[in-house]
Amino acid sequence: MTQCRRSPLLGFASGLAMLAALPAGAQDFITVASTTSTENSGLFEHLLPMFQAETGIEVRVVAQGTGQALETGRRGDVDVVFVHARAQEEQFVADGYGVQRFNVMYNDFVLVGPDNDPANVRAATDVSAAMAAIADASAFFASRGDDSGTHVAEMELWRAAKITPEGSWYLSTGSGMGATLNTASQVPAHALTDRGTWLSFENRGPLEIVFEGDDVLFNPYGIIAVNPEHHPHVKVGQAQVFIDWLVSEEGQAAIASYTVNGEQLFFPSAE
Amino acid sequence: MDGPFATALSLIASGDPALMQIISLSLRVTLTAVLIACVIGLPLGAALALARFIGRGALIVVFNALMGLPPVVAGLIVYLMLSRSGPFGSLGLLFTPSAMIIAQTLLILPIVVSLTRSVVEDLWVEYREQLHSLGAGRLRAVPTLLWDGRVSLLTGVLAGFGRASAEVGAVLIVGGNIAGHTRTMTTAITLETARGQLGLAVALGIILMTLTLSLNAAAWGAGQWARGRLG
Numbered sequence: 001m002t003q004c005r006r007s008p009l010l011g012f013a014s015g016l017a018m019l020a021a022l023p024a025g026a027q028d029f030i031t032v033a034s035t036t037s038t039e040n041s042g043l044f045e046h047l048l049p050m051f052q053a054e055t056g057i058e059v060r061v062v063a064q065g066t067g068q069a070l071e072t073g074r075r076g077d078v079d080v081v082f083v084h085a086r087a088q089e090e091q092f093v094a095d096g097y098g099v100q101r102f103n104v105m106y107n108d109f110v111l112v113g114p115d116n117d118p119a120n121v122r123a124a125t126d127v128s129a130a131m132a133a134i135a136d137a138s139a140f141f142a143s144r145g146d147d148s149g150t151h152v153a154e155m156e157l158w159r160a161a162k163i164t165p166e167g168s169w170y171l172s173t174g175s176g177m178g179a180t181l182n183t184a185s186q187v188p189a190h191a192l193t194d195r196g197t198w199l200s201f202e203n204r205g206p207l208e209i210v211f212e213g214d215d216v217l218f219n220p221y222g223i224i225a226v227n228p229e230h231h232p233h234v235k236v237g238q239a240q241v242f243i244d245w246l247v248s249e250e251g252q253a254a255i256a257s258y259t260v261n262g263e264q265l266f267f268p269s270a271e
Numbered sequence: 272m273d274g275p276f277a278t279a280l281s282l283i284a285s286g287d288p289a290l291m292q293i294i295s296l297s298l299r300v301t302l303t304a305v306l307i308a309c310v311i312g313l314p315l316g317a318a319l320a321l322a323r324f325i326g327r328g329a330l331i332v333v334f335n336a337l338m339g340l341p342p343v344v345a346g347l348i349v350y351l352m353l354s355r356s357g358p359f360g361s362l363g364l365l366f367t368p369s370a371m372i373i374a375q376t377l378l379i380l381p382i383v384v385s386l387t388r389s390v391v392e393d394l395w396v397e398y399r400e401q402l403h404s405l406g407a408g409r410l411r412a413v414p415t416l417l418w419d420g421r422v423s424l425l426t427g428v429l430a431g432f433g434r435a436s437a438e439v440g441a442v443l444i445v446g447g448n449i450a451g452h453t454r455t456m457t458t459a460i461t462l463e464t465a466r467g468q469l470g471l472a473v474a475l476g477i478i479l480m481t482l483t484l485s486l487n488a489a490a491w492g493a494g495q496w497a498r499g500r501l502g
Contacts, residue, residue, distance in 0.1 A: 031366055031447075031449075036465065039462070040462075040465055040466050042466075044450070045450070060366065060447070060449040060452050060453075061449060061450065062366060062447035062448070062449060063447075063448065075354045075355055075356040076354075076355035076356060076360070077354050077355050077356075077365050077366065078366075176465050177465070178464070178465025178466050178467060179464070179465050181467065182464065182465070182467060185467075200466065201466065201467040202466065202467040202468055202469075203467030203468075203469055204467070231355055233355065233361075233363070
């Protein structure tokens with residue numbers, strides 16, 4: 001408590017000095033805005049140590065929904081965005097906020113739901129029929145509702161099925177992938193999730209995959225360096241080293257080698 | 272499956288470096304924020320108690336109301352200030368521990384200011400005559416009054432520590448929950464919950480509560496000791 005009684009000016013100055021001293025440490029780092037689905041799947045814990053060992057560059061990942069991640073990039077608060085909503089990514093580059101988009105990898109979306117399949121989703125032949133079955137039965141559906149890549153994909157599926165999802169059966173959680181799956185497993189409700197998060201998710205309760213395999217459910221991830229023309233401070237050189245490594249043979253092999261319970265979560269797709 | 276208590280114990284026993292790093296960062300951020308809030312808040316609270324100026328009442332009400340500032344709003348304000356597109360963007364503080372300290376200071380400061388004002392105000396009423404007879408004016412009475420109210424003030428500081436160490440909304444927004452860099456106890460709990468690793472999340476919660484409990488026990492013990500020694 002004695003420190004608390006110093007003069008305000010002295011205290012303020014020492015406080016500022018402390019703040020300035022704190023961020024010291026690794027100077028060779030970049031910050032990447034990515035999605036909750038990649039973070040929750042554990043992919044970064046697998047990839048980043050390999051990349052750092054090779055290049056000495058530390059990668060700091062901030063996990064957000066795709067919409068928020070792109071906004072963070074637009075504000076210049078990160079050096080790289082690594083997300084999955086192709087139309088929005090291309091817009092981001094077209095608007096001049098990103099340098100160039102690179103394909104990195106893909107996985108796919110799956111529909112999960114209660115194992116007793118109350119809406120008879122398993123009988124559906126394509127994903128539009130599956131979504132229609134859920135809506136027709138007014139079976140619970142937990143939506144991300146957060147403008148994430150998964151949420152954008154879900155809204156496209158409803159549009160393709162010519163359904164406006166509304167009613168007491170449609171639960172918009174407004175939260176990340178894992179949090180939405182936690183909600184879905186308790187209700188229990190259906191949910192659209194990327195396969196990576198699903199395979200590494202441990203609180204499944206009665207949920208199982210009830211629909212998968214439609215081409216429409218393809219989920220590509222792209223990576224973009226933030227444009228230094230907008231934000232001169234971005235570390236475009238190191239950002240490009242990271243992107244080049246991810247799309248290199250070695251980086252692609254590292255992505256392919258990430259498995260959870262023996263299942264591969266992401267599939268390399270760099271050209 | 273092991274219970275969360277067993278998980279918590281084995282986590283601590285194993286001395287997992289990632290966990291130790293998270294604990295030390297959490298403590299460093301929150302204790303620094305408490306310290307800064309004290310340095311600013313104790314004199315400010317005392318000034319509000321003793322000085323008479325226009326707008327004093329409004330200021331008191333504002334600081335009282337700010338005790339209810341939602342952490343997520345504090346986080347958002349700091350985010351907008353520190354973002355590269357914001358007024359202090361060039362400092363490059365967003366997504367660093369410093370940003371988290373600033374956000375938590377914002378949360379603790381109103382508690383320290385309001386409590387200090389209330390304690391000093393009461394003590395001033397009680398000791399005014401005595402201090403006057405010793406020739407001490409309002410300004411010179413401040414250190415004496417703060418020292419006299421130290422036990423009550425400590426409770427307020429602990430409340431501030433509790434608020435900051437328990438919150439997740441602000442540090443998540445301004446820190447970004449970056450592994451090994453800005454991941455604290457609470458943001459780690461949020462992440463493990465999102466991963467469906469509920470046992471691990473509860474284990475981390477138990478560790479956080481144990482830390483908070485120890486700190487409060489130490490503060491209480493110190494208060495008791497001081498009371499006994501000084502009557």
